[in-house]
Amino acid sequence: MSSTARIRLRRDVAANWTAANPTLLNGEVGVETDSRRFKIGDGTTAWNSLSYYLNGVSARGQASKTTDGTVTGLTQGVYKSTGLTATLDSSTAFGMSLGTTDLFALKNTSGLTQLMRFYVCIDAYTSSGQTLGIKLAKNGTAIDQTESRSGVNLNAVGSLLLEDATTTGTGTPEVSLVTTWIISMAANDEVSLLIANHSGTEDITFKRGRIIATEIDS
Numbered sequence: 001m002s003s004t005a006r007i008r009l010r011r012d013v014a015a016n017w018t019a020a021n022p023t024l025l026n027g028e029v030g031v032e033t034d035s036r037r038f039k040i041g042d043g044t045t046a047w048n049s050l051s052y053y054l055n056g057v058s059a060r061g062q063a064s065k066t067t068d069g070t071v072t073g074l075t076q077g078v079y080k081s082t083g084l085t086a087t088l089d090s091s092t093a094f095g096m097s098l099g100t101t102d103l104f105a106l107k108n109t110s111g112l113t114q115l116m117r118f119y120v121c122i123d124a125y126t127s128s129g130q131t132l133g134i135k136l137a138k139n140g141t142a143i144d145q146t147e148s149r150s151g152v153n154l155n156a157v158g159s160l161l162l163e164d165a166t167t168t169g170t171g172t173p174e175v176s177l178v179t180t181w182i183i184s185m186a187a188n189d190e191v192s193l194l195i196a197n198h199s200g201t202e203d204i205t206f207k208r209g210r211i212i213a214t215e216i217d218s
Contacts, residue, residue, distance in 0.1 A: 009038075021047045035094070052111055058217060059114050061096030061106045063088045064210035071124075071195055071204040079135050079142055079194040084206060096213060101140065105192030106213045108185040115216045116185050120193055121178040122209030130199030134177045137192050143181060149198060150175040174207060182216065 010024070011031040024030050024041020031038045035057055039050040063086035071082050085103040095114070099105025108114055124132055131151030136143045183191055193211055197204055 017047050023047070024050070057094055058215040059095030059108065059110045059112075059116070060214045061088065061093045062210060062212040063098055063104070063106060064208070065104070065206070066208045069206040071206060074197045074201050074203065076200055077196060077198050079133070079137075079196040081137075082193055082195050082206060086209075086211065095215075099190040099192055101190055102137075102192035104209075104211065105190045106211055107190045108187060111187050113184065113186045115182065116191070116213045117180070117182050117216055118191055119178075119180045119212045120210070121176065122193070122195075123174050123176050123207040124195070124204050124209075125174040125207070126197060126199075126202045126204055128200075128202060129173045130197055130202060132175055132177060132204060133196045133198055134179055135194045135196075136179060136181055136183070137194050138183060138185070139190055140192070142194055143183070146179045146181045148177045148179040150177050151199065 009029045009031050011033050012020075013034045014032040017030060017032060022030075023044065023046050024039065026041060026043035028041040029038055030041065030047065037052045037057070039047065040053050041050065065084055065086045069082070069084040071084070074080070081102050082104050086098065088098040095108065095110030095112075097107045097109045099107045108116070118136060120134065120136060122134060126132070129151070131149055133147055133149040136146040185191065191211075191213065193209070195204060
């Protein structure tokens with residue numbers, strides 16, 4: 001009579017693996033049942049320090065701010081953190097979290113080096129309609145290639161000349177800025193939004209914005 005051998009792998013949800021942090025035997029497999037990823041032990045390295053053997057789900061994350069905020073302490077033409085806090089869309093996030101060094105950022109918590117495509121857009125203004133700019137930064141270091149600028153033109157009597165500009169409730173023109181870039185992120189790297197006033201030092205009123213990252217499959 002023939003028989004079929006059945007093997008059951010060690011398994012649990014990701015949060016329980018992280019909390020227990022066991023050391024798998026050399027060659028032992030541990031499966032995250034909710035993420036469909038697994039790790040293979042080496043007999044000495046604890047779970048949280050092991051790399052995933054297979055990344056079964058693409059890393060992704062998005063965060064946004066839809067309420068007004070003010071960016072202060074500006075130096076003309078100098079990029080800085082917004083100092084604002086975005087809200088992570090936890091229902092769609094995987095392997096990414098809100099930044100910890102900068103709260104308008106996304107952090108790679110997948111444990112792997114990931115090639116990510118970022119998309120960032122904001123609407124903002126100053127009371128005198130100045131030229132604004134945005135850049136992305138990796139771990140606080142600006143990525144100059146991601147710079148985007150926009151402004152409004154006012155004539156001698158302050159009338160709006162830029163046809164595609166929108167206005168706030170008080171008639172102040174808003175500008176929309178967008179940037180996108182592909183960035184390699186090691187484990188725990190953060191990509192954040194930087195902003196600058198290129199016309200002066202006037203505070204920037206932030207109306208709304210978002211930062212989105214998606215893994216590029218290799």
